[in-house]
Each structure stands twice: as structure tokens, then as C-alpha cells.
Amino acid sequence: MEPGTARIAVDLLGGDEAPAVVVDGALRAVRADPDLHLLLVGPAEVAGGLIDALDPAQRARVTVRPVRTAVGMTDHPSAARAESTVRAAVSAVRDGIADALVSAGATGATVTAAALGLGRWTGVRRPALVATLPAVAGPVILLDVGGTLEPGPATLARHAVLGAAYAAVTHGVAEPRIGLLSVGTEAGKGDRLRRAADPALAAVPLPCGARYVGLVEGYDVALGARADVVVTDGFTGNVLLKAIEGAYAMAGGPPASGGAPRAAAVLGVAGTVVVCHGAARPDDVASGIALAAHLWRRGATYLVSALLHGTPQDPAPSDSNEVTT
Amino acid sequence: MEPGTARIAVDLLGGDEAPAVVVDGALRAVRADPDLHLLLVGPAEVAGGLIDALDPAQRARVTVRPVRTAVGMTDHPSAARAESTVRAAVSAVRDGIADALVSAGATGATVTAAALGLGRWTGVRRPALVATLPAVAGPVILLDVGGTLEPGPATLARHAVLGAAYAAVTHGVAEPRIGLLSVGTEAGKGDRLRRAADPALAAVPLPCGARYVGLVEGYDVALGARADVVVTDGFTGNVLLKAIEGAYAMAGGPPASGGAPRAAAVLGVAGTVVVCHGAARPDDVASGIALAAHLWRRGATYLVSALLHGTPQDPAPSDSNEVTT
Numbered sequence: 001m002e003p004g005t006a007r008i009a010v011d012l013l014g015g016d017e018a019p020a021v022v023v024d025g026a027l028r029a030v031r032a033d034p035d036l037h038l039l040l041v042g043p044a045e046v047a048g049g050l051i052d053a054l055d056p057a058q059r060a061r062v063t064v065r066p067v068r069t070a071v072g073m074t075d076h077p078s079a080a081r082a083e084s085t086v087r088a089a090v091s092a093v094r095d096g097i098a099d100a101l102v103s104a105g106a107t108g109a110t111v112t113a114a115a116l117g118l119g120r121w122t123g124v125r126r127p128a129l130v131a132t133l134p135a136v137a138g139p140v141i142l143l144d145v146g147g148t149l150e151p152g153p154a155t156l157a158r159h160a161v162l163g164a165a166y167a168a169v170t171h172g173v174a175e176p177r178i179g180l181l182s183v184g185t186e187a188g189k190g191d192r193l194r195r196a197a198d199p200a201l202a203a204v205p206l207p208c209g210a211r212y213v214g215l216v217e218g219y220d221v222a223l224g225a226r227a228d229v230v231v232t233d234g235f236t237g238n239v240l241l242k243a244i245e246g247a248y249a250m251a252g253g254p255p256a257s258g259g260a261p262r263a264a265a266v267l268g269v270a271g272t273v274v275v276c277h278g279a280a281r282p283d284d285v286a287s288g289i290a291l292a293a294h295l296w297r298r299g300a301t302y303l304v305s306a307l308l309h310g311t312p313q314d315p316a317p318s319d320s321n322e323v324t325t
Numbered sequence: 326m327e328p329g330t331a332r333i334a335v336d337l338l339g340g341d342e343a344p345a346v347v348v349d350g351a352l353r354a355v356r357a358d359p360d361l362h363l364l365l366v367g368p369a370e371v372a373g374g375l376i377d378a379l380d381p382a383q384r385a386r387v388t389v390r391p392v393r394t395a396v397g398m399t400d401h402p403s404a405a406r407a408e409s410t411v412r413a414a415v416s417a418v419r420d421g422i423a424d425a426l427v428s429a430g431a432t433g434a435t436v437t438a439a440a441l442g443l444g445r446w447t448g449v450r451r452p453a454l455v456a457t458l459p460a461v462a463g464p465v466i467l468l469d470v471g472g473t474l475e476p477g478p479a480t481l482a483r484h485a486v487l488g489a490a491y492a493a494v495t496h497g498v499a500e501p502r503i504g505l506l507s508v509g510t511e512a513g514k515g516d517r518l519r520r521a522a523d524p525a526l527a528a529v530p531l532p533c534g535a536r537y538v539g540l541v542e543g544y545d546v547a548l549g550a551r552a553d554v555v556v557t558d559g560f561t562g563n564v565l566l567k568a569i570e571g572a573y574a575m576a577g578g579p580p581a582s583g584g585a586p587r588a589a590a591v592l593g594v595a596g597t598v599v600v601c602h603g604a605a606r607p608d609d610v611a612s613g614i615a616l617a618a619h620l621w622r623r624g625a626t627y628l629v630s631a632l633l634h635g636t637p638q639d640p641a642p643s644d645s646n647e648v649t650t
Binding site for chain 1: 460461471474475506507508515516517519542543544545546547548557559560561563564565566567568569570571572573574575576577578579580582585
């Protein structure tokens, strides 16, 4: 764990099992990291219950940002209540009260709230979701895992740049190897998108000494032998990540190096944002909070953004038919 | 194992490690199944080596169909040599000398040779590749795993019918539950293809008492809790199957119920055809041969074809931009 205070805003109402799971995860996070400060965003009674469970020293590192509950608010759909807390968490980051935010609420709503409240990076229409899987010889960075379900080749090339920068900045990977996920490793394997993206990734200048190693396959996402960064569309990345999680559950548990992550970093908004899976367990929420603190301490968002924009940007004509969902 | 003789043509030259791995796999298969007869298709010296390793009773169940090696044939690329053996294996099935064929050669070449030599089912442009994963409460049928990388909604609806029939006929699944793979389970989740396919799958009449259960996620492919048949495009199915295989390797081995299969049934050609992964090990080849024998004994190809054509076929206007790779 790097030194340095990290102030993380936590959306207490995001997630299928909120607030119980979020409160439990926040407790674990605050106990595990003595330099972590939490800003609890949500109903005062929920936050109070969490604070009561802490000892006085830990309690000093927890602040509450109550979100006012309008009359009859409890009758509102929980999604609407949760969206008001994620917006309040975004505001806390925008106003400099928190350094980063974590939510296990609906990913689309969190990304939209963050894009509106914090702004987007120049040239980025839809932020990317980046997941890190522990593999045999180090982490595998998988992107996108759900930000853009139908990217064009230029977006995949930008994701290669983002992934290279993220691997170097966040995980200290030297000269990251970038692979494009397809159904075989020989050039020409894949659908139209992959055949168009392969030369685009080969041509795009990559930061941090990264190099493009060509097509990789499904095995390589879990094993990591051939690439440090695996680039794919958000549809495939999302189902792949969940399939690996399902396989670990079938196999009786994740490997010792760790399972499939249930938290992803949002790249493309001007701030540090981590989304947790809606079905996150307390450990997943704690991991998401730890990831947000790690990203903040590394200056990851700022550095990745700078590395992205230091690279000539593709004019992206082939993204014109991109669908945002 | 069902009773009944099954005569399986085995392509000795298909696969990255052919012929050694294929010979080893064929040996295991013939020893494991006393009603299995093999027709070894390939160079006579390779087949002879295999036969020498068998005892006399086993040897009586093995026949050789030598594929003539032209002068200088050893200088040809191995792919060209392997294609001549898979074509000879297809001819053996067409001529009634074998009941089914198995190849670990290039899948595209095998499917093409089978489609040309045996003919395709009415209305099927590209055969589907069907894989069976052992899950918590029974098998999960995943299709397509690489036959059609960019299907339209009508093809996915046809795959739902195929998968329902295959689950019932081949695996004895009563009233199969059919799911469409997407990034979430709520209606509307997914890319354009999934949003168009969801109503198409809900509308298509399904055989064998099957019912469409809507969208499922990546977890469900490995765990099988929500669906017996998971329908997806061939790109996603292929990378997903390999990701699950990689996850089992990371987790120290597959679960007791079995790992990700390295053999797939080809549905859509007028004959029983099984393709093994090019990187198949001897056990994978033996499993592929056992699958081919099982399909033949169940009359799977004939019955699935009849169930498919007993169902009104979609005119498939939205498949007009389908890409075959």
C-alpha cells in the first residue's frame, strides 16, 4: 500500500444489497488502511450505524454527507434513491471534498453522473471500464468491460493506448504487451471489427514502451501468458469477465493469486471513479475502495489522461457508426 | 455408453500436434469403447504404428484408409496435407464406410469439406458449432462457438431451436431452458444484436418443450443455474469457451464434473461431424471420438435436423448483412 491520505466518497445506496453490503465493505476498508478517509454519502441513519461500529481512532477518519430524504422518498424506486446518492458522491469529488468515489450502483448511471459532474477527457465520448485480473505472471488488464458495447476500430486503438498507460501507471508493468482478443492468433482471424482493428492497433503509437503483440485468445485473459493488456469491445469483455468468475466458482474458488475482479476503474472522466458490480459482496466493495485509493495515490487518472493525449489521436472516421448504449 | 456399433473416421493429420496426439487419442478411444470401430484416414505408416500398439481383438475394430502421399507431398504445407485427409474422411462418411468423422484440423477447412461433401441442411448457410460444458446441475449447451462470427437475429433464433433440440436429443434435457447471452439480465441490456435477438428468441417456436428464459450472463455459461442452452454469436462463444478453459487452468484444474470441452459438434451438415481444437491433447481427441459415437448412436444429427425443419423458419431478412468468415 502506498503512503498518503486518500479521501474516498462511498455511495451507501448503490448495489443490489445496499446499504448492508456497502456498509460492511466500507468498515473493512477503513480498518485495513490507516491512511484511508471515507466520506459516507447516503441517509444519515445508515451512515450512523456504520460509524457506531468503529473505534474512536477509526471514527475520526469517517465523515458523513447526508443525502436528504424527501417526504415519501422511501416509496421511490431504489434506483432513483441510489442515483441521488451517486450524484452527491460525484459532487463531493467535484467540490474537492473527496479525492475519488466508489459506487456499486448501476454502472451506466454512475458513469453518466461522473461524466456530467466531472467532465470527460477531450475526445472521449464514452469512458472505458478497466478491470484487472490476477494472472500467472502478473496482472492482466482487460478493457473494455462494459463502457462501450459496440466500439469501432479507432475506439479499440484508443483503448490500447489507455490500457498501456493504465498498466504502466497503476500496476507498474514495464513495456506492457498489448493484445487484441480474437478467435485465433493468426492475422486475419476474427470478425469485421477485429480485422479492421488489428492494423489500427499495430499503427497507433503506444505510450510507456508498450508494444502490440497481435491477436490473443480467451485463454490469455485468465492466464496472461501472451499479453499484459487485452483489448476488446465492452460486450465481449463483460461476458468474459463474468464467465471467468463463474468458472472460478465452479472450480471451487479462485486461484491463490485472486479471482475475477468485481470492481472496475472508469477511464475517460476527469476524476477517479471506481464502479463495483451490483452483486458485489463486502470484500468486493472493500476492494473497490482500495482500488480507488490506489488510483488516487498513483495519480492514475491524471497520468493516464496525459499519456493518452500525448499520443496523436486517431481521427476515428470508422467510429461514425458507433452505438452508445 | 449406449450400445451399438459406431464407425468413426479419424483424420490422422488434423491438429497442431498431429499425428502423435491423434494417434494417442484414437488408441484411448478404441480401448475405452468395445463397440467403437475406427477408420484411420492418413498416411499408411502412421496408421500402421497405431495398429501395432493394439491387441488383436482391438485391432479387428480398426481399419485404415490410406491417403496417398504424392511425390514431394512432405514438402507441402502441413495444412494442405491435412486438408486432403479431412476430405478423405468426409468421403468415407458420404460413401457409408464410416458413420461419423472427427478432425482436430483447422475448423473452417473441416466444416467446408463437410458442407461440400455431405451437403447442408435446408436453409442453413453456415453450420453451427455446439459445445457442451459440464455445469452444476447438468450440461450447459453453448452455441455458436465459432461457426458464424457475425450472425443476425434470425440466425440466433435458429440457434435457439438447434440448441433446444440438441439438448433434448443428445443430453436428454427435458424442457430445456434457453438463454441469450448478454451483459445483464434485464430486458434491453446488450448491444444492437442482442436487443434485436431477444424478441426474436421469445417469438420463435421451440421444440422439445423448451422455453426461452431471456437474457443470461457470463456466469451462467460456467454455472448453468439459469439456462441449459446459452445462445450467442460465434465470436463471443469462442472467446468465452477459451476463457473458461484458461480460468480452470489458473484455478489448478477443472472441476470434478469436467472442464471446458475441446470438441464441438457441427450442426447443419448432413452427417455427424465433430471438430476438436487444434491444440487438442490425446484425451481431447478421445473425447471428440466418444462424442461422435454418442451423436451417431442417438441419431442426433438426423433428429435435430428434423426438429429444426419441423419449426417454421424465419425468413431472416436481418441476416442479409451476415458475414461469413
